[in-house]
Amino acid sequence: MEEVKVEPPPQPVMKFISVTSDALTEEQREMYESVLTTWKPVMFPKRIKRYICNKCNKEFKNYQNLYLHTTRVHSSEESAVICDICDKTFKNKHYLYMHRMNKHYSELEKCYCQFCLQEFRTRRALHMHVKRIHPNTLPEIKCNECGKEFSVPYKLKYHIEACHRTDKEKYKCHLCHKLYKNSLNLNRHLHFQHTPVQRHPCVFCNMTFKSRHHMKRHVLNIHPPLESKVTCPECLKEFKNDQYLKEHMQVHSSLDSKVKCDICDKFFHSAIRLKKHKKIVHPSKPKMRCEKCNKEFAHAHYLRRHNNAVHLEMDETEYPHSCDQCGKKFKLKKYLNNHLQRHEQQHLKRISQMVKTVMGEEKDVPVKKRGRPRKARAEIEFIKCEPVSSSDSESGETESDSE
Incomplete structure (x- = not known):
């Protein structure tokens, strides 16, 4: 006999629980605090890092000031350095650098500004002076291919490598042969x-x-x-977090702030939605075709989802998603969610009918019927005909003759 593996029932997804709830473990509470500190800094501000000296407990604004304090005040013989020119000893490298700049600086290393002839001891100091005092005299850092301007040379270098590189195989993964624009993306x-x-x-x-x-x-x-919930100020709709609210607020934007697709002239609330529209409707890559029904899709993800939803042959008893209320099974979770919405609508309808019966509103409020209203027909009065005797008929005839 083969042993049948019984899968444990799926645990309900925990959501919308307060940080102060007792149902959370200490690890889960710390995670919620970390998440809210990152994405809800108004309610949960970040903890300010303090820079305190371990020896004298003095506090500093940043790490640089703390480092200077420890090297100057609490420096030991181990951190002492010696000048290789005059054999003089100093507490740390900072004092040695200042000593070299003042005592052992040669005339050949001096730099002069070509615009105001001011003297500088390092090339870095000269560059900072020209950038701050003579900004209009700096040469233009422009791409020769597309004419795009940059503030610093290294950005131009990255731009050329990413956009105008002729050797496409330079940044290629040796394991999966994927191509990347630069070495940073390849290393990642x-x-x-x-x-x-x-x-x-x-x-x-x-x-x-x-x-x-x-x-x-x-x-x-x-x-x-629970603390991450936000409400739309326009329509009072609730959302999980600020990201969903930000996307929703684009619905309330004016026509001037919308972006237009240059291919089909459709308007979208944001550039992200326009990008998704172009990716699905106007893809740059050739579309992928389903082998069974010849339907075309922009990406392999949509083709895979289509095959799982339409062409996947599976017995109804093996469907993975089942309804807790009626036991009906579904192939996709999307179909189960639609089914659960119908259950909820039926439940709300029953509640409304119960309220009407309790409040006695069923008699007063007429039930609305579908279709066109029909005209009310006029009621016809039926008169009952009584039988007439022979003597009455003869007397009626004599009266008519006499007249």
């Missing part, structure tokens, strides 16, 4: 896709993520705390 791809990195588990479910940021974003969207 190698780190996340082909390197065994530490996964960050969610404290509310069994999912794991590549980075802590993605895990916190998952908590905010799937397991949102």
